[in-house]
Each structure stands twice: as C-alpha cells, then as structure tokens.
Amino acid sequence: MAAEAVPEEVLLNNDLIKELVEVAKDTALLHGLLLRTKESPYSSEVVSYIPFTLFPTPVPRDLFQQALQVQTLFNQLVDKISRDSCFLEEALAGPIKVDMFTARLFQIYRTVQQEACAQSIALCLNRSDYMLDLRPDRNATLKQIEINTIAASFGGLASRTPDVHRHILKVAGLPEHSKRVLDNNPAAGLASALAKAWELYGNKVIFYSLPYFFFFFSLMYICRNIPVIRRRFSDVFKTGLLDQDKKLFVDGKEVAIVYFRHGYMPDNYTEQSWEVRLMMERSQAVKCPDIGTQLAGTKKVQQVLAQPGVLERFFPNEPEAVARIRATFAGLYTMDIGEEGDRTVAMALANPEKFVLKPQREGGGNNIYGEEICRVLQEKSERVAYILMDKVNPQPSRNYLLRHGSPVKLATCLSELGIFGAHIRQGTDVVWNQCAGHLLRTKSAEYADGGVAVGVAVLDNPFLV
Numbered sequence: 374m375a376a377e378a379v380p381e382e383v384l385l386n387n388d389l390i391k392e393l394v395e396v397a398k399d400t401a402l403l404h405g406l407l408l409r410t411k412e413s414p415y416s417s418e419v420v421s422y423i424p425f426t427l428f429p430t431p432v433p434r435d436l437f438q439q440a441l442q443v444q445t446l447f448n449q450l451v452d453k454i455s456r457d458s459c460f461l462e463e464a465l466a467g468p469i470k471v472d473m474f475t476a477r478l479f480q481i482y483r484t485v486q487q488e489a490c491a492q493s494i495a496l497c498l499n500r501s502d503y504m505l506d507l508r509p510d511r512n513a514t515l516k517q518i519e520i521n522t523i524a525a526s527f528g529g530l531a532s533r534t535p536d537v538h539r540h541i542l543k544v545a546g547l548p549e550h551s552k553r554v555l556d557n558n559p560a561a562g563l564a565s566a567l568a569k570a571w572e573l574y575g576n577k578v579i580f581y582s583l584p585y586f587f588f589f590f591s592l593m594y595i596c597r598n599i600p601v602i603r604r605r606f607s608d609v610f611k612t613g614l615l616d617q618d619k620k621l622f623v624d625g626k627e628v629a630i631v632y633f634r635h636g637y638m639p640d641n642y643t644e645q646s647w648e649v650r651l652m653m654e655r656s657q658a659v660k661c662p663d664i665g666t667q668l669a670g671t672k673k674v675q676q677v678l679a680q681p682g683v684l685e686r687f688f689p690n691e692p693e694a695v696a697r698i699r700a701t702f703a704g705l706y707t708m709d710i711g712e713e714g715d716r717t718v719a720m721a722l723a724n725p726e727k728f729v730l731k732p733q734r735e736g737g738g739n740n741i742y743g744e745e746i747c748r749v750l751q752e753k754s755e756r757v758a759y760i761l762m763d764k765v766n767p768q769p770s771r772n773y774l775l776r777h778g779s780p781v782k783l784a785t786c787l788s789e790l791g792i793f794g795a796h797i798r799q800g801t802d803v804v805w806n807q808c809a810g811h812l813l814r815t816k817s818a819e820y821a822d823g824g825v826a827v828g829v830a831v832l833d834n835p836f837l838v
C-alpha cells in the first residue's frame with residue numbers, strides 16, 4: 374500500500390509545495406471551507422479556512438467499501454440499543470455509579486422511559502469512525518474506533534473538500550490523480566433524513582441546540598431549506614415550554630426536531646440546562662439524537678457489544694449481519710469490579726503501550742495512554758468509569774497540515790475514516806436507513822488523541838488505492 378497519494382518528487386519539492394499551499398488556502402475559501410477564528414468565535418466578521426491536508430491520503434478500496442457496507446447495520450444496531458432499556462441499564466450499571474455525567478443522562482433516560490412515550494419518530498444521524506490496523510503478519514484491517522451518535526460533525530464541510538483536493542492535484546501537475554478523489558456529499562444525505570423526519574412530524578421548525586461556536590458553518594449548510602432557529606439551552610430555559618400534549622414550543626414556535634449540536638460534554642450543562650434537556654426529551658419533538666441513542670454511543674456500550682453473544686441479542690437470526698459488524702471490532706475489555714476486570718487490569722499493566730483507556734466522554738482529548746494508564750488503574754473504584762481497548766496501529770503517511778496561524782511543515786500523519794449514517798424509525802417501521810457519505814480526518818502522529826474541534830486533526834479525503 375502506497376503511504377502517500379503523490380510521488381516523492383512532488384511531496385519534497387519545496388518551491389512547488391509553497392505555491393500549492395497558497396493555492397490550497399484560496400481554493401478552500403472559495404469553496405466555503407470556513408471557520409470562525411479562535412480570537413472571535415462568536416462573530417463572522419473575521420473568518421479563516423478550516424484546517425485540512427494539502428493532499429488526500431491513500432485508503433485501500435476494499436476496506437473503504439467494507440466500512441460503507443456495514444454502516445446500515447450500525448444504524449440498525451444503534452436504534453435497537455436505544456430502545457432496549459434492560460440492555461442499557463445492565464451495560465451502564467458500572468459507569469453510572471462513578472461517572473456523574475453518564476449517570477445524569479441515564480436518569481433522564483429512565484424518567485422518559487417511565488412516562489408514556491411522547492414521540493414515535495426516532496431520527497439518528499451518526500458517524501462510525503475507523504482506523505486501518507496494520508500488523509506485521511497480515512494486511513491492514515478495518516477497526517472501529519467508536520460510533521458517534523450525537524453531534525457527528527463535518528458532514529457539511531466534508532461535502533466540499535473533494536473539489537479542493539482535486540484542484541490542488543491538478544495544479545501539482547497530477548490530473549490523473551485528481552480523478553481518484555471520490556465524490557462525497559454527506560450534507561445531502563444527512564439533510565434529506567432531517568427533512569424526512571421534519572415532514573413526518575408535520576413541517577414545524579427545526580431547533581438547533583447550539584452553543585455560539587466557531588464551527589457553525591457546517592451546520593448552516595446542512596439545513597438550508599428548512600426553517601431553523603438556533604438557541605442555547607439557557608435561551609430555552611427562558612422561552613421554552615411543553616403544552617398539555619407535550620408539544621415543545623420555543624419562542625412561541627412549535628418545534629419539530631431538536632438537533633443537538635451540544636450536550637455531549639459535562640461542561641455543556643448547568644443545572645438549568647439539565648432541566649431543559651429533560652423537558653426536550655419528554656416532549657413530542659423528534660430528538661436527534663434522543664437520550665437512548667446518545668447512551669447507545671457510549672464507550673461502555675461499545676465494549677459490551679464486543680462480548681460473546683451480545684450482537685446476537687440484537688440480530689437473533691442474522692449471523693451474516695453479526696459477522697460483518699463483529700469483523701470491525703478491535704479488542705475491547707471490561708473494567709468492571711470482579712475477576713474479568715482484574716484480568717483486564719493485569720493485562721494493561723503488563724503492556725500499557727498496547728492499549729487505550731477510554732472514559733465515557735466525547736469530543737476528543739479524553740483518552741489515556743501509556744504509563745498514565747497504570748496510574749489510573751491503581752484506583753480500583755474509579756476504574757469502572759473506563760473501558761480498555763486495543764490500540765489500533767494505522768500505517769503512517771506524510772502530508773502537510775494547513776491550519777490558520779501555524780507554520781506548514783511535512784508531518785508524519787495518521788488518518789481516521791468516518792462513515793455517516795442516517796436512520797429514521799416511526800413506531801416499529803424503519804422508514805430510512807442509509808449510508809450518507811464519509812469523512813477522512815488526519816492528524817500528526819505525535820498526537821495520540823484528539824479531533825478537529827480540539828485543534829489536532831484536520832479534514833482530508835480518501836485517495837483509493
């Protein structure tokens with residue numbers, strides 16, 4: 374497998390790279406790959422380009438296809454888990470004892486389950502992320518890193534990056550290469566599903582729960598044909614209410630869909646926000662995602678799914694579906710108190726560099742690696758807040774990462790492939806189940822962890838090989 378998409382004489386030609394970097398930035402701006410700046414995250418008076426790679430990154434065609442093909446099964450799996458309160462209760466029993474954030478989400482789930490279900494339409498826009506694991510004795514394999522069931526970002530911007538890479542490759546004198554950058558339009562796929570759910574509800578407004586945040590261009594793009602109001606939890610605390618039928622009103626407008634771009638991190642919540650979240654979950658509005666779907670995306674659920682027999686619970690007569698999902702799982706190990714958890718701890722302490730310790734958190738930058746794993750595992754009661762996962766070792770590639778305000782230099786990089794999924798269920802009928810596109814994110818190999826939002830990874834495109 375080639376490590377880079379462009380030949381060495383292009384990659385190492387400093388004069389050409391300088392020129393391409395300038396072309397790349399202008400092309401990104403032209404295509405609307407915009408980002409508010411860190412200095413003024415609440416204003417669009419000054420904007421810059423979204424961080425991205427100068428060149429696309431090689432991805433083996435067969436593994437790319439495998440990821441696309443398994444997506445509709447993951448959509449179904451998430452939906453099934455979100456409705457299985459016994460499963461969620463059991464799976465999350467450990468973490469909710471010690472992790473107050475997950476516990477509070479779970480408390481809302483319980484409350485809503487106990488009430489008569491107000492909304493039978495469930496909409497999930499998710500992104501399943503993978504790395505390609507390379508071991509000395511075999512070809513690369515597709516391994517799932519996680520599935521994001523809330524605020525699965527970059528569907529909008531990822532739809533616009535292929536044209537930028539194609540243009541760069543043409544200017545670099547590689548027109549044939551430019552044809553191998555795939556078309557990609559997750560914005561269209563995700564927006565169609567949102568529109569469908571909005572129609573099913575009865576064409577009211579879509580409500581974005583949004584912090585005023587510098588990444589918002591991608592979201593604007595997704596929803597451009599539907600009336601949208603953007604508010605923070607604190608605004609809804611003042612102007613939101615449920616009527617006697619549990620219809621949700623914000624600023625006097627009935628809400629069809631609550632689209633959460635927020636609410637997946639502890640510091641997204643004040644006491645007031647928790648009240649607002651509960652009100653939204655109890656309402657008739659379609660939640661994207663609802664609280665059960667958010668919980669289905671926790672790392673603990675990911676680990677439990679990898680245990681023998683668990684996928685069979687969700688696909689009882691579909692061994693082929695089970696096999697296709699399971700083939701993407703890396704080794705995942707429980708941290709529960711007991712013999713099995715003790716074995717995990719011993720294994721991790723013996724070879725910490727082979728594992729990643731993951732808490733029940735989202736958004737990047739939360740995982741624990743190497744010697745620090747040993748420190749955390751010494752605290753026995755705390756360990757159930759985590760899961761342990763085999764570290765996936767992708768093939769590094771060399772590329773230039775372009776980021777506003779940072780010098781451009783050749784970096785050794787690792788990439789992560791995300792596949793977008795869209796799923797709608799009405800009652801027991803699945804009315805939508807699609808793979809909506811892809812996202813490649815690339816980061817310098819010196820960082821073990823971290824997404825685009827925390828300033829580590831940048832947007833990229835697969836170059837199929």
Ligand code: ADP
Pocket residue numbers: 502504518519703729731734735736737738739740762763764765766789821822823824
């Ligand atoms: P989050 O929900 O915070 O994004 P992830 O599970 O995606 O959590 O972990 C964050 C980052 O850590 C990933 O984008 C990836 O770079 C790295 N990472 C996570 N799990 C692994 C793993 N098993 N092997 C190698 N890197 C990993």
Ligand code: MG
Pocket residue numbers: 519520521734735736737
């Ligand atoms: Mg995540």
Ligand code: MG
Pocket residue numbers: 502518519736737824
């Ligand atoms: Mg992630």
